[in-house]
């Protein structure tokens with residue numbers, strides 16, 4: 010249908026809600042024989058189907074009316090209590106259950122961003138966060154990252170240059186770059202937030218997915234040690250149980266959470282009660298839940314190692330990458346001048362795909378970068394897919 014007659018009727022903010030070229034290209038990857046590393050999909054072979062079937066039956070039998078009735082916007086109380094109890098000095102009232110952390114990001118944008126307000130983001134940052142914030146018309150300030158993620162000196166310089174509504178940051182296995190921020194930087198970030206009175210939005214979607222070692226404290230936990238009040242924390246059941254459940258949580262200072270609750274009321278009244286109850290049924294059995302997370306870690310660690318071997322074997326020497334210690338992604342940097350959108354077109358001809366890096370940069374840089382996801386691929390697919398990508402890459406580098 011022609012879109013022309015409708016264009017003048019769209020709200021001005023839709024200027025910043027655009028379909029992407031990449032989505033169009035990636036539609037082709039559904040065809041048979043394709044090996045795609047594009048989607049950031051958690052491994053479906055690790056969804057706890059039987060456990061979910063059992064728990065659903067159990068909930069419907071014992072609490073069916075409650076599970077299917079309207080409920081409170083704040084979320085299912087036992088799930089809120091479970092989230093609160095795993096975080097330092099946090100009351101259940103500080104927890105808002107949301108329909109995916111994606112909704113959390115949208116609601117944060119709704120309550121914190123005025124048109125033209127400065128929002129600090131990493132370069133690169135999570136593409137979905139930019140899509141969530143864009144309709145609220147922020148002015149982004151992109152902060153560079155290095156091997157250890159966001160560099161505190163760059164943050165301080167940006168804060169000295171002018172006030173910002175918040176810093177959006179992923180300290181643990183950043184999407185897309187896979188970076189893990191060390192303890193010193195975490196402490197520095199929290200100290201800067203306190204000094205400049207700027208809120209930090211900490212997106213901790215990949216927190217549980219480390220391959221070895223012990224998790225580092227979250228920015229939220231470090232801020233709590235100093236008295237709290239500066240960090241809004243997001244995490245999700247999407248990467249440990251199943252993303253289709255759409256259950257996640259936002260935690261933060263009481264007044265901010267209250268505003269988010271009021272905004273959520275207008276958005277969807279509440280997140281699906283049955284799904285919240287289901288997540289609670291699963292996570293409350295700590296031993297089972299830890300076993301589930303361990304299965305995911307072991308599987309992703311193996312898939313990551315296969316991808317590393319394949320990259321070493323098939324990538325031209327001009328291409329560099331960051332080897333992750335957890336999470337779901339490899340982040341590649343090709344020589345300056347190589348356009349990864351053009352590379353995607355060639356890769357699609359070879360029947361493989363990835364996500365070009367540029368859309369992850371609020372400032373439009375990063376043309377020569379790309380993201381590969383290893384979470385859902387088999388050993389054979391990784392070997393063959395990376396071989397194809399290597400071929401496409403070499404074709405681009407010789408011309």
Ligand code: PMP
Pocket residue numbers: 049108109110111112135137179184212214244245246247252255256257
């Ligand atoms: N934040 C980050 C960093 C993510 O990678 C994702 C999923 N791709 C999300 C948020 C959204 O997750 P969900 O809405 O499923 O909780």
